[in-house]
Amino acid sequence: xxxxxxxxxxxxxxxxRDRKLGFATRxxxxxxxxxxxxxLLLAGFLLVPLVQSIQxxxxxxxxxxxxxxxxxxxxxxxxxxxxxxxxxxxxxxLWTFGSLVGQLALGLAAALTINQLQRGGRLFxxxxxxxxxxxxxxxxxxxxxxxxxxxxxxxxxxQSLSLFPANTSxxxxxxxxxxxxxxxxVWHGFPFxxxxxxxxxxxxxxxxxEAASLDGANAWQKxxxxxxxxxxxxxxxxxxxxxxxTATSFDLPWLLTGGGPAGSTYVWPIWIYEEAMGFFRPGRAxxxxxxxxxxxxxxxxxxxxxxxxxxxTH
Amino acid sequence: MMxxxxxxxxxxxxFALWCALILLAAGFPLLWMAVSALRAPSDLxxxxxxxxxxxxxxxxxxxxxxxxxxxxxxxxxxxxxxxxLMNMFLGSLAAYGLTRFKxxxxxxxxxxxxxxxxxxxxxxxxxxxxALDSLGLSNTYPGGILAHTVLTLPFCLWLMQSFFxxxxxxxxxxxxxxxxxxxxxxxxxxxxxxxxxxxxxxxLAFIISWSExxxxxxxxxxGEMKTVPIALGxxxxxxxxxxxxxxxxxxxxxxxxxLLFTVIQRxFVQGITAGAVKx
Numbered sequence: 001x002x003x004x005x006x007x008x009x010x011x012x013x014x015x016x017r018d019r020k021l022g023f024a025t026r027x028x029x030x031x032x033x034x035x036x037x038x039x040l041l042l043a044g045f046l047l048v049p050l051v052q053s054i055q056x057x058x059x060x061x062x063x064x065x066x067x068x069x070x071x072x073x074x075x076x077x078x079x080x081x082x083x084x085x086x087x088x089x090x091x092x093x094l095w096t097f098g099s100l101v102g103q104l105a106l107g108l109a110a111a112l113t114i115n116q117l118q119r120g121g122r123l124f125x126x127x128x129x130x131x132x133x134x135x136x137x138x139x140x141x142x143x144x145x146x147x148x149x150x151x152x153x154x155x156x157x158x159q160s161l162s163l164f165p166a167n168t169s170x171x172x173x174x175x176x177x178x179x180x181x182x183x184x185x186v187w188h189g190f191p192f193x194x195x196x197x198x199x200x201x202x203x204x205x206x207x208x209x210e211a212a213s214l215d216g217a218n219a220w221q222k223x224x225x226x227x228x229x230x231x232x233x234x235x236x237x238x239x240x241x242x243x244x245x246t247a248t249s250f251d252l253p254w255l256l257t258g259g260g261p262a263g264s265t266y267v268w269p270i271w272i273y274e275e276a277m278g279f280f281r282p283g284r285a286x287x288x289x290x291x292x293x294x295x296x297x298x299x300x301x302x303x304x305x306x307x308x309x310x311x312x313t314h
Numbered sequence: 315m316m317x318x319x320x321x322x323x324x325x326x327x328x329f330a331l332w333c334a335l336i337l338l339a340a341g342f343p344l345l346w347m348a349v350s351a352l353r354a355p356s357d358l359x360x361x362x363x364x365x366x367x368x369x370x371x372x373x374x375x376x377x378x379x380x381x382x383x384x385x386x387x388x389x390x391x392x393x394x395x396x397x398x399l400m401n402m403f404l405g406s407l408a409a410y411g412l413t414r415f416k417x418x419x420x421x422x423x424x425x426x427x428x429x430x431x432x433x434x435x436x437x438x439x440x441x442x443x444x445a446l447d448s449l450g451l452s453n454t455y456p457g458g459i460l461a462h463t464v465l466t467l468p469f470c471l472w473l474m475q476s477f478f479x480x481x482x483x484x485x486x487x488x489x490x491x492x493x494x495x496x497x498x499x500x501x502x503x504x505x506x507x508x509x510x511x512x513x514x515x516x517x518l519a520f521i522i523s524w525s526e527x528x529x530x531x532x533x534x535x536x537g538e539m540k541t542v543p544i545a546l547g548x549x550x551x552x553x554x555x556x557x558x559x560x561x562x563x564x565x566x567x568x569x570x571x572x573l574l575f576t577v578i579q580r581x582f583v584q585g586i587t588a589g590a591v592k593x
Contacts, residue, residue, distance in 0.1 A: 027415050030496050034411025045464040049441030065444050128340050133575035135525030137543040138568040142343045153363045199587030248434030251527045269436040276440045289437040
């Protein structure tokens with residue numbers, strides 16, 4: 001009290017600092033509390049199950065929910081010795097790349113078309129977006145109906161044009177089925193590519209085209225040297241995103257063909273599902289799920305720069 | 315051919331034809347489903363298939379008289395509404411927290427949400443089902459709602475975040491100066507401004523949940539708990555698929571989704587094109 005540096009002035013300064021500190025801390029706590037429910041939910045029902053998959057893969061449970069005995073790598077060796085990996089991977093890659101090529105090509109064509117439309121572009125775009133919203137179950141059933149033997153409208157048209165032998169069913173043909181499933185998926189997914197390409201087209205500086213016109217460039221040259229290079233980021237994003245979604249998608253192939261005929265549309269996710277729900281071998285299903293996850297992780301790792309460049313959180 | 319293409323009118327006609335072709339290709343399957351659902355029994359399974367017939371409501375009556383369709387639609391609605399509410403509530407709180415408060419780990423959470431969005435459902439459906447089953451939640455509405463919320467929340471939260479960022483921070487700073495609490499700022503300033511975005515996210519969650527097949531096929535399996543996609547999937551796999559009923563149910567499943575999607579379309583287009591992909 002007698003010292004010149006009495007606590008008085010400090011005591012005056014402290015509450016102000018405390019309030020400031022207190023505000024920052026309080027704000028941090030409020031922030032955490034707001035995010036916490038989501039974090040708990042996603043951790044409990046997304047991350048824990050993901051980790052549990054690893055555990056499952058070392059046990060021989062023969063019933064879903066049962067723990068089973070620890071069997072080491074037995075599930076892994078069984079999967080590798082099944083002799084199905086190469087074939088099913090091949091079909092999955094065919095399904096994925098076939099869908100990608102079709103969706104991107106058709107999506108780009110549709111985006112360019114919208115861009116050219118002087119009137120009604122919005123309406124045109126809205127109508128073309130509809131296939132993207134159709135639920136997988138409705139989508140699968142429409143295509144099965146259109147390709148059903150005898151009475152399907154597309155079957156009938158294909159057969160009348162002699163593009164397909166009479167008295168056979170397109171979805172029942174081991175050669176044709178995979179392409180029809182791809183076609184259904186192209187129909188379903190092209191609007192997404194269209195949207196992304198359309199947004200990329202909007203961002204191209206129109207003065208580039210004017211300058212090119214002055215230099216005497218023709219339509220093709222403008223497309224080749226201005227439009228196409230401007231779409232590379234969008235293309236990479238689409239290939240990665242839609243590639244992952246397609247390679248891991250289960251609904252459409254399962255509901256359209258169930259993997260048949262003769263396993264010709266049996267993609268990897270169907271394999272996971274059947275091991276789990278059909279044969280009640282959660283261990284092997286987990287091994288297959290982890291292999292798929294590893295493949296996707298590798299793709300993401302390889303393309304991490306491109307993904308970061310195209311995904312932005314504003 | 316090339317000279318023909320130099321004629322602007324010919325070019326216009328060609329372009330119009332091309333537009334019509336794309337529209338037809340995109341719209342035909344949907345139209346065909348609607349047309350097939352409205353067929354009389356005698357017109358449905360004929361060779362060659364007829365393009366135009368007199369509409370009939372025979373299969374609609376058939377569906378609601380002979381199947382448990384109303385039950386499946388009630389189940390789907392409850393689960394989808396619940397999922398939408400969960401997403402709107404939890405998502406808007408978290409988006410508010412992530413965009414308006416500074417705290418340790420915020421960036422990591424923002425990025426983490428984006429990464430869990432990439433986890434494919436097929437990788438987690440089995441352990442998730444086991445977890446819900448051990449909690450006694452399989453074949454219950456909360457179980458279905460939880461599963462669908464886990465499926466939709468990462469994407470919905472991410473969309474909501476970008477929406478919340480669009481609301482100028484000056485507004486809540488001003489309110490803070492006036493002595494408003496965090497809850498008041500959320501209730502009175504952020505939420506009213508973010509309402510269209512929050513509602514759109516809810517509709518999107520509803521659509522995804524309504525259409526979901528994989529999780530429901532493990533969780534909602536008991537007869538009286540089935541959602542429409544599950545019941546419809548089973549129906550179509552029976553030996554003699556009743557195509558008339560199937561087309562009616564397929565159309566009734568797609569119809570609300572198409573309507574709701576049209577409602578949020580403008581916002582969806584904006585969100586996808588601005589948020590997902592940069593130039």
